[in-house]
Amino acid sequence: MLLWLLPGCATIPAGHTDRPVANTVGQGLLDDWLVRSDQNRTLQGLARFKVQTPERTVSGTQVVLAETPGRLRAETLSPFGTPLLIMTVSDAELAVLVTGDSRFYQGAPTPENLSRFTRLPLRPGDLVDILLQRPPVVARQSAAAYMLAEGGWKVVLESSRRRQELRFDAERRLVGVSYLSGEEPQLTVVYGDFDGTTRAAPRRIEMALPAQKIQASLAFDDLALNRQFQPEVFRQSAPAGAILMRLDEPAEDR
Incomplete structure (x- = not known):
C-alpha cells in the first residue's frame, strides 16, 4: 500500500482554487484504485x-x-x-x-x-499498465489531496524534481493522470467512456506528450478483461x- 507522508490537511498552493481535504481521503482514493486495478491482469x-505527431497523423x-x-x-x-x-x-x-x-x-x-x-x-510495461488503467505511481517525498471545484478529487504526489497528479471522479474512478518535471508536463493520460459501473474499464484512453508534440487516442468498440x-x-x-x-x-x- 502507498503511505501518506504528510499529516493533517495539505496547504493550498498559490492561486489554487481547489479545496484541500484530509490526507486520509487521498489515501483512501489511492487504496481503492490500487485494489481495483490490481484485479485486471489482461x-x-x-x-x-489515432496518433498525431509533428510529422504526420496515423x-x-x-x-x-x-x-x-x-x-x-x-x-x-x-x-x-x-x-x-x-x-x-x-x-x-x-x-x-x-x-x-x-x-x-x-x-x-x-x-x-x-x-x-x-x-x-x-517502456512496454508502462504502456501495458496505462492500457489496464494502472499507470505507474512515482516515488515521492510528499503528498496532498484536493476536492475539485468541478467535482471529484485530485491527489498530488511530489519528489524533489517530479510531480504526479491523479484525478478521480465522483465515483472514485481514476479518470486522469499527469507526470510533470517541475512545472512542465511530460505525459498526460485521460480515461473516459465508462459503461456506468464503478468497476468498469474505460473504453477511451487519450495520451499526450507535450514536449514531443505527440497526441494519441484509443477508443474500444469491443473490450474484455482478464481472459x-x-x-x-x-x-x-x-x-x-x-x-x-x-x-x-x-x-x-x-
Missing part, C-alpha cells in the same frame, strides 16, 4: 486508434491484447479486416511483421524500439521469405 479489444483499427507486466500484441487491420502490421512484445523480444512488403523486424523490448512503431517513447492468453500470443517468428531487419543494429549495418 485486456483484449478491438479499437480505433489512424486506423487495431486488435489489442495486453498482459501485465509488459506483454503486448497489436494487429493493425486493413479496411477489409486483414492484418497490415502485427507487433508482438514479450519479456525477451519485440517483433513486427509488415505484411505488405514482408519485412520482419526484431529487437529488444526497449522504449526506443517500441516508439518506432507506436510513436510513444514508453487467459497462451505465451505464444506475444511472440512471433519470421514467415518464410520475409526480409529480416534487426532493430538493435547500427543503421549502416542493416
